[in-house]
Amino acid sequence: MDKKGILIVVSGFSGSGKGTLMKALMKKYPENYALSISATTRQPREGETDGKEYFFISKEEFEKMIANSELIEYAKYVENYYGTPRDYVERQLESGKDVILEIEIQGALKVKKAFPDTLLLFITPPTAQELRSRLVGRGTETLDVIESRMDRACEEAEGMDQYDYLIVNDDLDTCVEEVHQIIRGEHHRSTRNTGFMEKIKEDLNSLKGEK
Amino acid sequence: MDKKGILIVVSGFSGSGKGTLMKALMKKYPENYALSISATTRQPREGETDGKEYFFISKEEFEKMIANSELIEYAKYVENYYGTPRDYVERQLESGKDVILEIEIQGALKVKKAFPDTLLLFITPPTAQELRSRLVGRGTETLDVIESRMDRACEEAEGMDQYDYLIVNDDLDTCVEEVHQIIRGEHHRSTRNTGFMEKIKEDLNSLKGEK
Numbered sequence: 001m002d003k004k005g006i007l008i009v010v011s012g013f014s015g016s017g018k019g020t021l022m023k024a025l026m027k028k029y030p031e032n033y034a035l036s037i038s039a040t041t042r043q044p045r046e047g048e049t050d051g052k053e054y055f056f057i058s059k060e061e062f063e064k065m066i067a068n069s070e071l072i073e074y075a076k077y078v079e080n081y082y083g084t085p086r087d088y089v090e091r092q093l094e095s096g097k098d099v100i101l102e103i104e105i106q107g108a109l110k111v112k113k114a115f116p117d118t119l120l121l122f123i124t125p126p127t128a129q130e131l132r133s134r135l136v137g138r139g140t141e142t143l144d145v146i147e148s149r150m151d152r153a154c155e156e157a158e159g160m161d162q163y164d165y166l167i168v169n170d171d172l173d174t175c176v177e178e179v180h181q182i183i184r185g186e187h188h189r190s191t192r193n194t195g196f197m198e199k200i201k202e203d204l205n206s207l208k209g210e211k
Numbered sequence: 212m213d214k215k216g217i218l219i220v221v222s223g224f225s226g227s228g229k230g231t232l233m234k235a236l237m238k239k240y241p242e243n244y245a246l247s248i249s250a251t252t253r254q255p256r257e258g259e260t261d262g263k264e265y266f267f268i269s270k271e272e273f274e275k276m277i278a279n280s281e282l283i284e285y286a287k288y289v290e291n292y293y294g295t296p297r298d299y300v301e302r303q304l305e306s307g308k309d310v311i312l313e314i315e316i317q318g319a320l321k322v323k324k325a326f327p328d329t330l331l332l333f334i335t336p337p338t339a340q341e342l343r344s345r346l347v348g349r350g351t352e353t354l355d356v357i358e359s360r361m362d363r364a365c366e367e368a369e370g371m372d373q374y375d376y377l378i379v380n381d382d383l384d385t386c387v388e389e390v391h392q393i394i395r396g397e398h399h400r401s402t403r404n405t406g407f408m409e410k411i412k413e414d415l416n417s418l419k420g421e422k
Contacts, residue, residue: 001379122401128414150419157412165399166407168212178399185396188376188389190333196377201368203339208361 002195005034005093006186007115008100009108012123013153015134017169021123022102024176032180034092036101039065042080055085073103073110084111098183105159119186121179122163126170128153213406216245216304217397218326219311220319223334224364226345228380232334233313235387243391245303247312250276253291266296284314284321295322309394316370330397332390333374337381339364 012018026035039055041062050056057065062081065071074083084101092099101111112118125131131153135146160166165182169175190197223229237246250266252273261267268276273292276282285294295312303310312322323329336342342364346357371377376393380386401408 001377124411128411128418131415132418147419150415154412154415154419157408157415160408160412161401161405163401165396166212166401166404167399178395181392182396182399184389185376185393188378188393190372190374190377193377194372197368197371200335200339201365201371204342204361204365204368207339207343208358208365 001187002193003096004192005096006098006183006192007089007093007111007118008098008121008183009111009118010100010102010121010123011105011108011156011159011163012169013125013131013156014149015131015153016123016125017134017172017175018102018123021169021172021175021179022100024172025100025179028176029180032098032183034088034097034099036084036089036092036099038082038103039071039085040080040082042082072101072114073107075107105156105162109159109162117192119165119183120163121165121167121182122160123167123169123175124160126168212398213404214307215403216306216308216310217394217403218300218304218322218329219309219332219394220322220329221311221313221332221334222316222319222367222374223380224336224342224367225360226342226364227334227336228345228383228386229313229334232380232383232386232390233311235383236311236390239387240391243309243394245299245308245310247295247300247303247310249293249314250282250296251291251293253293283312283325284318286318316367316373320370320373328403330376330394331374332376332378332393333371334378334380334386335371337379 010018010022022035026033037051037053037055039057039062041057041059044050044054044056048054059081062083065083065085066074070086071083072086072089074081084103089099103111108120112120125134132146132150135141135149141149167175167178167182186192221229221233233246237244248262248264248266250268250273252268252270255261255265255267259265270292273294276294276296277285281297282294283297283300285292295314300310300312314322319331323331336345343361346352346360352360378386378389378393397403
């Protein structure tokens, strides 16, 4: 089979637990996956380390990366840039690792357009009721914030069917296995193995000639 | 997630070991899969039992099934009909089991046309050389038969890219796991979960209204 890694975008509702899920996946299968680290121009928050949560760079550096096409996708939120450095992703893919980007739907669709082989995964709680209780359950947010998150969830839900796969995050371990299963399976897609198919066709034809 | 079973067509080169593979899959995961049994008008061979290898029926019965649209697909080889009875397949799918049809490419494409959700799997040896040695290795065939199988393999190879997934049958146990993984993963396809998506969208919208 063809050995190149798959570029994977993971999105999901706020409250879907996708961050925890990705950490658990990386921990269980470190040989298989690499988590892409975004670059940003925002200031590091307490406890954040450069090169771990984000690459913290200046606005000038970021704009230079844009100009040099060194980002797979980027966006600006509230005066700050966020983007995915191309170099790291391409090196990991070439080495056969699957690279996971944890980004939102707008970014996801941009990546899919630029790289049509990208696999889009969407993480969802089992029900809308469960999503709401998770948002409420944190106990740290005002009702206004919860309602605004519910509004956002409604918008995010509209984009769900643009994703290739849905994964219900009910139990963490089950969910890690499901995501892993989906990705392992995708490696067998015939569209991802055109090299293998061409080779076997060629070899069959030349063996046919031999007596 | 939506609970309906998936209709799966498994094809592969003669010598790919797909028969053994399917038996091993059914044995390991009897709860997940049902193997569809074809109907045929040919005579049972020694050791074959009605309802096990095939349903052995008369030409009149077969033609009545065709007339009543009771077959998902059928074909005629050397004066004998072979076909897939619809009733059994639909009952198993409704009960949530994935139904496996082991048929050739022409039949596979007919099934896919009639049921676009059908999953097409193609089993292949790792290399063309390996395929040839397996055909030779049986030691029971003349060189002419081997060459005619190689010709046929060349034709079959042309159809490979119409399949959704390729599975290399090198080691039986690995291959069983890979097929199982691919199918489990497919259950998460967003196109197979439109019911789930509609429900969560609806519920989110009605929860948004509540205070």
